[in-house]
Amino acid sequence: MDLGLVGLANAGKTALFNLITDGDAVVAPYPYSTADPARGVADVPDPRLDAIADAQDIPRRVPAQVQVVDIAGLAAGGREGPGRAALAQLREMDALVHVVRGFANAEVPHPLGRLDPAEDAATVDLELIAADLEQAERRLERLAKAARGGGAGARAEGDALAAVVEDLRGGQPARLAPAEGRAAAAALGLLTAKPVLYLANVDEPAPAPPALAAHAAEQGADAMALPVGVELELAALDDAEAAELAAELELGDERGAAALVGAGYRLLDLVTFFTGSAPPEVRAWPVPRGTVAARAAGRVHSDMERGFIRAEVIPWDALVEAGSFARARERAQVRLEGRDYVVREGDVIEVRFNVSG
Ligand SMILES: Nc1nc2c(ncn2[C@@H]2O[C@H](COP(=O)(O)OP(=O)(O)OP(=O)(O)O)[C@@H](O)[C@H]2O)c(=O)[nH]1
Ligand SMILES: [Mg+2]
Structure with a gap:
């Protein structure tokens, strides 16, 4: 079961990938620095594991892992060339973490020259909807032919998918369709049928930006915020230094990266x-x-x-x-x-x- 990272270029997807998989994929201040997808695994935090082991005095604990895939950034209107490849890779994913930029950093250009997490999310979602529409319409044509040949199954799938296409045209993700439509959309690998979590990559620990949380709710999803840069800094320090810095920044003991992996794991519904x-x-x-x-x-x-x-x-x-x-x-x-x-x-x-x- 794969968790895919999606978002505009320079949102910090690869930085996040490195943080949660302890990876060293190339992070760069220019857009489209990720070309080929990178794969890694993230340990899923689970307090039950320690409870079971502690109760029986068993020293070694092996957490569950999720497969995380870092995919090239999407661009507005970029459904050709590299964008097409990225969309095809995203279709293979079981759930998505939608990374949006919430950090300032003047040295990293924003592809659309703004700092607006909710608008960025909406921009990418429009691309996903457009890609889904293209695919669903193609499938509908094929189903229509099969139905003329008398296929009852084709007719049922066609009816369910036609309703999804209507929703997509109205800007609604397939995730919010009734059950039959959702099933047909999921079988097709439609991107907006996949469970998604919106993640704002922010400068400092903070709740999810309200406008992003509102957008997420409209899409049938949750939103959270994570200071990826800060957490990467912490991860590079030894325990004592990290504790000191965390105290200085008033971060508490909980790392957002662990919370994100836990949330990603729950998206996969395992x-x-x-x-x-x-x-x-x-x-x-x-x-x-x-x-x-x-x-x-x-x-x-x-x-x-x-x-x-x-x-x-x-x-x-x-x-x-x-x-x-x-x-x-x-x-x-x-x-x-x-x-x-x-x-x-x-x-x-x-x-x-x-x-x-
Ligand atoms: N200040 C700050 N900079 C960050 C943060 N996360 C990423 N960056 C910087 O932003 C730039 C882009 O980060 P990447 O992780 O490569 O972005 P990406 O989304 O993978 O970009 P593409 O692969 O091009 O789509 C790099 O220069 C990072 O160092 C952050 O939380 N804070
Ligand atoms: Mg990248």
Whole structure:
């Protein structure tokens, strides 16, 4: 599941990418410095991981990760050439973080010569809507031909998509369409059907700019702000120096980068389960909603799926309260589940499997 970064050039997408993936992609004060997409992974903060590990005295904790993809900046009216490639890459993403410039820095030219996060977001959103319209209309033509050939499925999809096209023409993202329309739009990879989070890259810690928050709400999305430059500076310091600077800037203990990754992870609508009923490690695993136990076991190891016998399952907080799997078993808090059990958010799972056959 991929989280893609979208926005105008010079908004700080690559700077953000480096911050959350600990990467070293080229950040430059000129627009369109990113050409080829860069891929990285970001650790997803999850206090449950520490709680589970602390309760059982297990030292190693392995967080879930999200794949983050840094993509070239978009331009107003730039749906040709590099812009087209960027749009195609964005279509492959499962969710988007829409980065808008909120920092001043006179040395970094703004492609439209202004500092207006909400207007920048609206400009990019118009590009996304135009790209979606082009694609949806092409698909509609093809469906119309198929429907004339008697395809009932084509007719149903065509009706759903026609409604989406109407919305797009009126400036509405596909995300806000009724369920059938949304499903048809998502299957096509429409950009405005994807879950999105608006992120203002600001000079100092602050709430999201109100106009941007209002725009986000109209698009069926949330907005937040993150001082990417400041957080990059902090990340480059050792712990003591970083604490000192954070105190000076009155930043508190929470880093916005972690909050952003957490929010990005939630956009992907995954379910997290844990392994780690014993040393050496407690680990968080992301799976799509609706994943069954045998498939989830296969994420941990293919042998576990092949030789799946049953899963021992306990909600994470019950395990923390019991202090160990053994004690939880004694208290009959551990359930036995079969291969078709649908994994729930926060389950700790111990897989029983046999690969001798
Ligand atoms: N002052 C300040 N400068 C920043 C911040 N974030 C990025 N910059 C600067 O802005 C310039 C552009 O940053 P990039 O991260 O390359 O921007 P981008 O959105 O990836 O741009 P393209 O790849 O060209 O679309 C660089 O010179 C960065 O150093 C920030 O939070 N504060
Ligand atoms: Mg870039």
